[in-house]
Amino acid sequence: MESAPNTNPVPQMLHVESNGTIPNSNHLFSLRSSLSSVKVPNWNGDLNLRSGKKMGLQSKENPKIVHGEVGYVLEDVPHLTDYVPDLPSYPNPLQDNPAYAVVKQYFVNLDDTVAQKIVVHKTSPRGTHFRRAGPRQRVYFESDEVHACIVTCGGLCPGLNTVIREIVCGLFHMYGVTKILGIEGGYRGFYARNTITMTPKTVNDIHKRGGTILGTSRGGHDTSKIVDSIQDRGINQVYIIGGDGTQKGASVIFEEIQRRGLKVAVAGVPKTIDNDIAVIDKSFGFDTAVEEAERAINAAHVEAESVENGIGLVKLMGRYSGFIAMYATLASRDVDCCLIPESPFYLEGKGGLFEFIEKRLKENGHMVLVVAEGAGQELIAESMRSMDHEDASGNKLLLDVGLWLSQKIKDHFARSKKVAINLKYIDPTYMIRAIPGNASDNVYCTLLAHSVIHGAMAGYTGFTVGPVNGRHAYIPFHRITETRNKVVITDRMWARLLSSTNQPSFLSHKDVEDAKTEGEPVTQLLDGENCKDGHHVVDNGLADNGTR
Numbered sequence: 374m375e376s377a378p379n380t381n382p383v384p385q386m387l388h389v390e391s392n393g394t395i396p397n398s399n400h401l402f403s404l405r406s407s408l409s410s411v412k413v414p415n416w417n418g419d420l421n422l423r424s425g426k427k428m429g430l431q432s433k434e435n436p437k438i439v440h441g442e443v444g445y446v447l448e449d450v451p452h453l454t455d456y457v458p459d460l461p462s463y464p465n466p467l468q469d470n471p472a473y474a475v476v477k478q479y480f481v482n483l484d485d486t487v488a489q490k491i492v493v494h495k496t497s498p499r500g501t502h503f504r505r506a507g508p509r510q511r512v513y514f515e516s517d518e519v520h521a522c523i524v525t526c527g528g529l530c531p532g533l534n535t536v537i538r539e540i541v542c543g544l545f546h547m548y549g550v551t552k553i554l555g556i557e558g559g560y561r562g563f564y565a566r567n568t569i570t571m572t573p574k575t576v577n578d579i580h581k582r583g584g585t586i587l588g589t590s591r592g593g594h595d596t597s598k599i600v601d602s603i604q605d606r607g608i609n610q611v612y613i614i615g616g617d618g619t620q621k622g623a624s625v626i627f628e629e630i631q632r633r634g635l636k637v638a639v640a641g642v643p644k645t646i647d648n649d650i651a652v653i654d655k656s657f658g659f660d661t662a663v664e665e666a667e668r669a670i671n672a673a674h675v676e677a678e679s680v681e682n683g684i685g686l687v688k689l690m691g692r693y694s695g696f697i698a699m700y701a702t703l704a705s706r707d708v709d710c711c712l713i714p715e716s717p718f719y720l721e722g723k724g725g726l727f728e729f730i731e732k733r734l735k736e737n738g739h740m741v742l743v744v745a746e747g748a749g750q751e752l753i754a755e756s757m758r759s760m761d762h763e764d765a766s767g768n769k770l771l772l773d774v775g776l777w778l779s780q781k782i783k784d785h786f787a788r789s790k791k792v793a794i795n796l797k798y799i800d801p802t803y804m805i806r807a808i809p810g811n812a813s814d815n816v817y818c819t820l821l822a823h824s825v826i827h828g829a830m831a832g833y834t835g836f837t838v839g840p841v842n843g844r845h846a847y848i849p850f851h852r853i854t855e856t857r858n859k860v861v862i863t864d865r866m867w868a869r870l871l872s873s874t875n876q877p878s879f880l881s882h883k884d885v886e887d888a889k890t891e892g893e894p895v896t897q898l899l900d901g902e903n904c905k906d907g908h909h910v911v912d913n914g915l916a917d918n919g920t921r
C-alpha cells in the first residue's frame with residue numbers, strides 16, 4: 374500500500390512558439406497528405422493543420438475535427454503534443470518483444486481510421502471516422518518514466534477485474550512499465566483513500582472474480598482535488614473505467630490536466646451493463662449479463678409452466694435502455710412479452726397488456742413476462758406517489774416496476790374473476806452483474822485493455838476506446854457522453870423481437886409517427902444509420918455480427 378503522495382513535479386507550463394506553432398507536432402499531421410482541409414471551430418479562428426498552427430485547448434465545445442475529400446471527416450482525439458511542447462518520442466519497445474516482432478504489420482499505420490457507417494450508397498459521402506486503435510511505431514513515454522493509475526467508477530459490471538488485470542499485465546509485459554497504482558473506491562479515492570500498488574502477481578487471478586478489486590462509488594467527483602492528487606503523486610497515465618457518468622468525469626479531468634499543461638494521458642474504458650454507451654458496438658459485460666438473465670427467465674418459465682395459469686415475471690436491469698431485456702428475450706425464446714423503457718405500453722382495454730395475458734394463458738396455460746427496470750415509469754408515477762429522487766451521481770432513482778406490475782396483474786385477475794392466476798416474480802437484479810465475465814467478455818476486456826494502453830503510450834489523451842463496426846478505435850470523450858444508445862423501436866431488431874414473442878407492439882399509428890419524427894430512423898440501414906445530425910447514435914448495438 375502507498376499512502377503518502379510523492380511530489381514528483383511534471384511540466385506545468387504550456388509552451389507555445391512565438392509564431393503560434395507547437396513544436397514536435399508532426400505526429401498530428403500524418404494525415405495531411407490525404408486531407409484537403411481542417412476545420413477546428415473556435416481554435417483561435419479557423420486554423421489549418423498543415424501549417425502546424427496552435428490549436429488551442431480541446432474540449433467538447435472545441436473538438437478536433439479534420440475534413441478530407443469526398444465528405445471524409447475524422448473526429449480525432451487529443452494528443453499530448455497538442456499542448457505539451459518539445460515532447461520527445463521513442464521507438465515502441467514492442468519492436469523488440471519477441472511475441473510481437475514476428476507479427477506482420479503489427480503496428481497501426483498513423484493514417485488508419487475507422488468508419489462509423491459501413492452501410493453506404495454508391496453516392497454516399499465517406500462520413501465520420503475515428504482514429505484506429507493499436508500500437509504505434511513511436512511512443513511518447515519511456516517505460517521507466519510511466520507512472521500509471523487505474524480507477525473504476527459507477528455500478529459493477531462483469532469483466533471489470535479482467536480489464537484491470539490486463540491493463541496491469543499489458544503495461545508490464547508489453548511496455549515494461551512497473552509503476553502502477555490502483556485508486557480505491559472510485560473518483561473520491563484519488564483524494565480520500567490510500568492507493569494500491571499493482572503488479573501482474575497481485576492481479577493474477579482477479580479475472581475469475583466478480584466486482585472490482587479496486588472498489589467503486591457514485592458521486593465524489595471533485596475535479597481539482599483529483600487533478601491535484603494526480604499531479605502530487607507524479608501520475609502520468611490515468612486509466613478510467615466506467616459508464617457515461619464516469620466518462621463525463623474523465624473528460625473534465627482531461628480538460629483540467631490540459632489547462633495545467635501536464636504531460637498526463639487520460640484514457641477511458643467504457644463500462645456499462647446496460648449497453649447504452651453511444652458509438653461503440655457493445656459494452657463489455659453485456660453478454661455475460663444477458664447469459665445470466667436467461668437463467669432467471671428459464672427459472673420463471675419452469676415455475677410458470679408447472680402450475681395452472683402460471684405467470685413468470687422477471688425484472689431486469691436497464692435504467693434508460695432495454696438492451697438486456699431485449700437480448701435476453703431473444704436468446705431465451707421462452708418469453709411471451711418483453712417490456713422496455715423505449716416502448717410505451719398500457720394495461721387496460723383493447724390491445725393492452727391484460728388482454729394479451731388473458732389470451733396467452735388461454736392458448737398456452739402459462740406465460741413469461743420480462744420487464745426492464747426503466748419500463749413503464751410514467752404509468753407507475755400516475756398510480757403511485759412520484760419520487761423524484763436521484764443517487765449520488767445524479768442518476769434518477771426508479772420506481773419498482775416489477776413489484777408494481779406484479780400487483781397490477783394480480784389485482785386485475787382477482788377483479789375480473791375470469792382466471793385464477795399463479796404469479797411468480799423473479800428479480801435477479803445484482804446477480805446479473807456481480808459475476809465474472811464469461812469467455813467472450815474476457816477476451817473483449819483484454820482487447821480493450823490493450824487498445825487503451827497502446828493509445829496512452831502513443832501519447833493520445835482525452836479518449837475512450839471501443840469497437841466501432843468491429844474495429845477498435847479512439848473516440849473523443851464527448852462523442853460517447855453526449856447521447857446514450859437506446860433500443861430503436863422502429864428498427865428491425867425490435868421488430869424481430871416482436872415477431873419472436875408475438876406480443877402486441879402497444880404502439881398506435883401516432884406513436885410510430887412520433888418515433889419517426891424524433892429522428893429515430895425507420896430502419897437502421899443506409900440513410901440515418903442511427904445518426905441524427907451525423908452524431909446521434911441510437912443503435913441496437915452488436916454490429917458486425919450479422920444481426921442487422
Ligand SMILES: Nc1ncnc2c1ncn2[C@@H]1O[C@H](COP(=O)(O)OP(=O)(O)OP(=O)(O)O)[C@@H](O)[C@H]1O
Nearest residue numbers: 527528591592594615616617618619621622645766
Ligand atoms: N457530469 C459529470 N461530471 C463529472 N463527473 C461526473 C458526471 N457525471 C457523473 N460523474 C462522476 O462519475 C462517477 C460515476 O458516475 P455514475 O454513478 O453515473 O456511473 P456511470 O459511470 O454512469 O456507470 P453506470 O453505468 O453504472 O451508471 C461518479 O463518481 C460521478 O460523480
Ligand SMILES: O=P(O)(O)OC[C@H]1O[C@](O)(CO)[C@@H](O)[C@@H]1O
Nearest residue numbers: 528529645646647690691692764
Ligand atoms: O444500485 P446501483 O449500484 O446504483 O446500480 C443500479 C443501476 O446501475 C445500472 O446497472 C447501470 O447504470 C442500472 O441498470 C441500474 O439501474
Ligand SMILES: [Mg+2]
Nearest residue numbers: 527616617618
Ligand atoms: Mg450511467
